[in-house]
Amino acid sequence: MAVAATHDLPTLRGYWESGDLTLGKTLGLYPDEVVLRGLYQDRELAKQGLLDALHKYGCLPKRAGHKASLMSMTPTLNRGLQRYIADSNSALLGLQPEDWLDMAEPVNIPGTSYQYKNWRRKLSATLESMFADDGVNKLLKDLDRRRRAAAKKK
Template identity: 25%
Template sequence: MSVGAPPDAFNARGQDWGLPPWRPDRLAESGYAPFRELLRALFRYAGALRIDHVMGLFRLWWVPQGRPPTEGTYVRYDAEAMLAVLVLEASRAGALVIGEDLGTVEPGVREALRERGVLGTSVLWFERDWDGDGRPLPPDRWRADCLATATTHDLPSTAARLTGEHVELRDSLGLLTRPLQEERAEAAADIGEWLALLTHLGLLDGTGGTDTSSEEAEIRAVHRFLLRTPARMVGVWLPDGVGDRRPQNLPGTWDQYPNWRLPIADAEGRPVTLEDLAASPRLHALMEVLRQPPDASGG
């Protein structure tokens, strides 16, 4: 068995992460000792912990060996016990916990996390009025108990999303389940709505264009938007600071893509050294946005 995720709007073929699952019965028999020891080891070196796929504390999608992710099934865990151990160890370490509550989230998960002081994760491109007109959610309507970001390690960089290059990449790897032109059109419409909102809020000058300076301005506008939300934390994906086009991890792939093996690169795909990163004018301009008070971020 390995763990993964069922098909969803972003990965219609499901995901197989190639990782063995914890057996819930063995965890209970051990008094959750392996989980407790893992947390203690992490909190020994960190003041904050981000839990990837935090829904795994409630249930995990198990995929039988040799079968596609679509043929997996959910296996439930004792969420009350898992959360109790997590919160206890975080409290002992004086650490903050952030859960990646993205994707397929069953009812009650976000509420259970919030009640225990675990922050959620809100990604700009997913924040829409899903119960209303479906349009981008204005910053004042975002939740407060979250880490607000433009992207994550599992998603396209902001530059790739703005240019649509993520669609081409997924098409080249056979991950699309719809015609390429349909995917391109939907991605362009999505970006168009967000850029229109950024312009309306005075965060972007609205000149448009496809040159690098326009792209940089749009990325800075995205982060100005995040600063206007009530989110307790705002995160920056470091490749966004230099215009990297490639995702660090591409869900739905195993050995078809070099997941977790790509050095950070600039907009032309050239690897960036730590010294180059620290001296990057593009990164410095983005960091300057984040240093501004929210009320001053509109420019």
């Protein structure tokens, strides 16, 4: 099963903006600043690797940025990340409505109980409005097309 995120991972926006690391610091999840600095450094390397792969496999337009440290999360980058996962030859694909809606806040933070309101965050749109959104529908059609193409390559 191919996934970009799960209920225990940050959303795409949260990951790209390191919001999970910032929130983890606020909640006291890291033992010291050295560990946190290392996590931020690892994240920047991972983001650059992802961005390079998105360009290599045509999941982003050529005009999109090539330096992750200078690139903020945009609808184009968000869609590119989801396209990249959809293009895999995995039998199953799992995506989150939070990423279709470009949300940043996680639904759950592992390692917390009282520090964070796990499982209480709601989607930023109702299901009706989400599935009536032209951008969401365009994304889902694109991902469906890509999944069908990936299945034919097997």
